[in-house]
Amino acid sequence: MEYRDFGKTGEKVSVIGIGAWQAGLKSWGKDYTLKDVIDAIKISLDYGVSLIDTAEIYGNGRSEIVLSDVLKEYKDKVLIATKVAGYNATPRSVSKAAERSRRRLGVDVIDIYQVHWPPSIYTDLCGLAKELERLVDRGIIRYIGVSNFDLQILIKFRECFRKYDIVSNQMQYNLLIRSVEKDLLPYMKRENMELIAWSPIAKGALAGKFKADTMAKKMDSVFNRARKAHKLFDILRSLSDKYGCKMHQIALAWLVSKGAIPIPGAKRPSQAIENAQAGDLKLDYDDVKLLDNVTQEYVYIKMGGIMSRIIPNWLQKIAISILGGV
Ligand SMILES: NC(=O)c1ccc[n+]([C@@H]2O[C@H](COP(=O)([O-])OP(=O)(O)OC[C@H]3O[C@@H](n4cnc5c(N)ncnc54)[C@H](OP(=O)(O)O)[C@@H]3O)[C@@H](O)[C@H]2O)c1
DSSP states (O other): OOEEEOGGGOOEEESSOEEOGGGGOSSSOSSSOHHHHHHHHHHHHHTTOOEEEOOTTGGGGHHHHHHHHHHHHHGGGOEEEEEEOGGGOSTTTHHHHHHHHHHHHTOSSEEEEEESSOOOTTSOHHHHHHHHHHHHHTTSEEEEEEESOOHHHHHHHHTTOSSOOEEEEEEEOBTTBOGGGTTHHHHHHHTTOEEEEESTTGGGGGGTOOOOOSHHHHTOTHHHHHHHOHHHHHHHHHHHHHHTSOHHHHHHHHHHHTTOEEOOBOSSHHHHHHHHHGGGOOOOHHHHHHHHHHTGGGGGSOOOOSHHHHSOHHHHHHHHHHHTOO
């Protein structure tokens, strides 16, 4: 596993992390057990992964609770990143949400506390920034991150901060969705902010699985695109022959070559091992270019995220609580 600097924090982090949405045991089907997913997380840490991502809404807090057991053993070796739901990202609610996450995770301090999606337009953004800074000062969180913030809202939110800066932005980024490359990623590179890539293997589509058979997969339109991307899959197959690895390992290595940190989710140890092993894979310059060229049209896909801004927080909260988390 290779390691790199995590933006301006002074921390080192593995080039590939792990996502723990699957540990919520809610949206990813019934073909795996709690033990499978715990073993998957533990083994990826044994393979050198040092960034774990979760969120308060994954399994309605269950993912964070599951991680608390893992963290007892591995806390000093990993950065733990969790997320406050957009509807709790308000000056009034964020501190309580952070305390709850910290308790569920069983840690003294949350390393990276991310705003899961841009809060609604009725939220006082600068009031929220102030509360996040107070959480850092109180030692509840170490670094402030965001997620699903396009360039415009990222710049607007960043201007609110007086003492600390936003260190990272977590975005959907993979070979089939490259919208971040248009303006967000260049800006973040210039500003030394980290782009954490969610759904880095397109929820399994880049492993060649095109059937949207779970709730998590059904919510993502990427499967339709994947089914039509014949040229991309021809190239992925030939590159996996060349490098002696799997297609999704090529997809992860491509993201690393772009300077992003992919956080693939895994349901079982065999998946976690393959994903972590992609941290040793370096693609030749010409192969990165080949993949860039065949997926160029996906740079111009529109970014999602507008809905969360116009739906009031109370309504978002009711919707997620009826679902019992995601
Ligand atoms: N910030 C956000 O809004 C946001 C949104 C989504 C996700 N995330 C975070 O990003 C993480 C990763 O995203 P994701 O889980 O949506 O998508 P992903 O990492 O692209 O795909 C994960 C899924 O792909 C399949 N898979 C994983 N490794 C595999 C392997 N080696 N071989 C074959 N199949 C494999 C598994 O599903 P099957 O076995 O069912 O095929 C797994 O559940 C999440 O866990 C979460 O922490 C954040």
